[in-house]
Amino acid sequence: MIFNSLSFVYFIIPILFLYWYVFNKNKISQNILLLISSLFFYAFADWRFLFLLITSILLNYYLGLNIRNAKKEKIQKRFLYLGLIFNIGLLIYFKYFNFFYEGFVQLLNIFGGSSSYNTLTILIPLGISFFTFQTLGYLIDVYNEEIEPSNNILEFSVFVSYFPKILSGPIERASKMMPQLQEKRNLSYNIFVDGLRQILWGLFAKIVIAENCAVIVDPIFNNYENEAGVTLLIGALFYAVQLYADFSGYSNMAIGISKLFGIQLMRNFSTPFFSTNISDYWRKWHISLTTWMMDFVFTPLSFSLRSYKKKGLVISIVSTFILVGFWHGPNWTFIVYGLFHGLYFIPLVYSGKMNTSQVLSKGRNFPTLKELISMAALFLLIALTDVFFRSDNIIGAFEYIINIFKINNTISYNSEIISSGQLIKTTGILVFFFIIEWINKNKTHDFQIDSYNKYLRWSLYYLIFVLIINFSKSSQNFIYLKF
Template sequence: MLFNSIDFAIFLPIVFVLYWFVVNKNLKHQNILIALASYVFYGWWDWRFLALILFSTLVDYGIGVSLGKEHNLNRRKILLWISILVNLGFLGFFKYYNFFIDNFKSAFTFFGSAINANSLNIILPVGISFYTFQTLSYTIDVYKKRLEPTKDFISFAAFVSFFPQLVAGPIERATNLLPQMLSKRQFEYNDAVDGLRQILWGLFKKIVIADNCATYANLIFNNSADYSGSTLVLGAVFFTFQIYGDFSGYSDIAIGTSRLFGFKLMQNFAFPYFSRDIAEFWRRWHISLSTWFRDYLYIPLGGSRGGTWMKVRNTFIIFIVSGFWHGANWTFVIWGALNAIYFLPLLLTKRNRQNMEVVAGDSYFPSKKEIGQMSLTFSLTVIAWIFFRADNIEHALNYLREIFSSSLFSIPLYQGVNFLKVLFPLLLIFITIEWLGRKREFAIEKVKIKFRPFRYLFYYSLLILIYWFASENVDQQFIYFQF
């Protein structure tokens, strides 16, 4: 079920009414409703994969209970590894089986041998990368004794399958979300209003910004051989805003929806395109995944505590694994490695934590230095996104080769794109609103329009734009559903 669909527009109010007006006096009944609603939400896409998420829930619940009773270190390690192997085993099979088989066959062919190994027609379960990491965080935290295991299966099942963030995050930690499942929730009017406001902004990002950028980005990337370098630059910029609007828009809708039910999820995006260096970018982009890899992979590997070699090694590992997490394609691995290359100079010169505060925190406008830093960081990010979007490495290299040719200085010309009349003004409005709201959790959290009619005019304008463009791009899937 898509957030930007009629189905969800009907589903959400029904669950909301049942949650606050029918089962509101009983915590267990509320959690049962959340779990059932989450399974309906997930099964709407493909009911066959409900068994997969249920099995993962049963395994990690059982292992958590066993870890709570077991004090022998070796047996605790065995339990932890069972959870890791089961969860990553499912993830590896559904997401990477064909990738490894195809590359295995290619390697043997390269060395003059041929092997018979058939690929499988595997459907990737939506959200498997997200809920797998969420359940793993629970088992690891219980193993490390950061969290007491729960014996409440219903609450645990609701935590694993919580529908607002089930298929594309944020990847919630058990230490944050599970205690909320176990605690009585009270309806808070102000939280609900903030939630609706965040949902509104998320829908605007997705339907008005991302889907419009997608039209142009797809046209240019899918026909990149026909265009000049200057046009390809625009295509890459379109995709840069598409993926941000699409993914951060999903996160805003997920977080806002959670607020309607009395839950507080972690912030997943913090205006990353206003970053002044790549280190700051990665503190602001897909925060739930970045911090997950930091806490459960980078720090256990030694982090940046060792010598230069260890710092370099761990940096490349975390970025390449992050890239591979996104999909079974070498383009994602290159994307991750490229970001590691961007990040290393900052780490080795100990400047990776120099921009911790919001840019231009005491001013409406950035300084010339900050403009230069943001422009450089944005440009490097755009180049990396080309590998992320390209069909394969050859496509990406050809795309970049044309950009850095003499045609870069030509006037971008292409048919079928109403850029100046529609998308350019929309992007300017979007960037302006994001800049003005960069100190908040989301851009329109606190709209500084004191005259109430104008403030409501602003909200209704967003609604009209969402309705207008939704009718043109019906039920466009979110990019991160494929991950």
């Protein structure tokens, strides 16, 4: 049941009605309804793993309390390690088992073995990368005395299983989300309408922007060996936009849907392409994952390597980004993707520019030429690196990128692969999309237009509606649902 499906609309409307008009007496009844709906939502997606989700909730709840109740640090640590083993173990077993198993057998064969291997058919529970990271963060925060553990199983269960975010994030933090579940939510017209706006923008990004980019991108990537450099470049650039529109669109819908229930989820994207260096970009891209990795991987790692000064920083940052890449899935393409992003930080660390966060076109409506050039160069670098994200294997990705820059390429431009009508149409809609994003870049989300006058607001709704009617494509799945 993805957000842009009719079955989701049938699911959410009665729940919203019950939430605000029947179960609205107190926080307990609201939380009960949210829990039942969330478990139903998860079971609807894949009932076989409902038991796993419930086990994870109960065990993490119990461990959180035990970490806090233990008197000695040694015992606390023991409960923490148990939690780490359980959560990381789940993730490794379901997501990475075959990857490590294959690697292990191949390694044996290098040293003279001749084993063959049959990989196991393991179904991956939906959302596992997202909810295990959330419970991991919870336990570490409890251990570090950053938060008090939850002593209310109902609230904790909603925190883990809350349906707007269980399948694809944002990866929530207990410190931000739990307090909201500990109070009764009241219906606010402004928040509700703001949520609807954010859903509309997310829907538009997904079914118009991402899907139209996909029409250009897919044939190019599927046939990259036979395409000219310029075609491959176009494919890479549009894929970068597709990936962004797909996942930021999903996140905006998730956050918007949650607002309808009076619960604020964390921001996941903050117009990342309007950045002038790689560190700015990562501050704005998949924020819930990046901040998680910063807090729980980068900080401890750079802390333990602090005596190595800048070298320690570089090792920490590159390792963190390799893990960021690997989080997406058991494929070397993601590892290389992360590795490259980590390496891009090195010049910043050594030039000391790491520390300066740029405010783009401060006090002005337009970027300066210098800012524009930096943004374009950064976008090109990101688009080229995204080729790894999209490709099936690293060799294919390298070939793709090399073919872009090959000067004496014998392959001539094949005008049939992209229809020029599709290219012009998509570029036109993209201009509109990015103008709105630019205007709202300092707002709390990409389509926060409550300060606009009524006529302008309704003209925008109407325009987006017309664009959706005329240009939306029947949606494939969301890219991030498989992670």
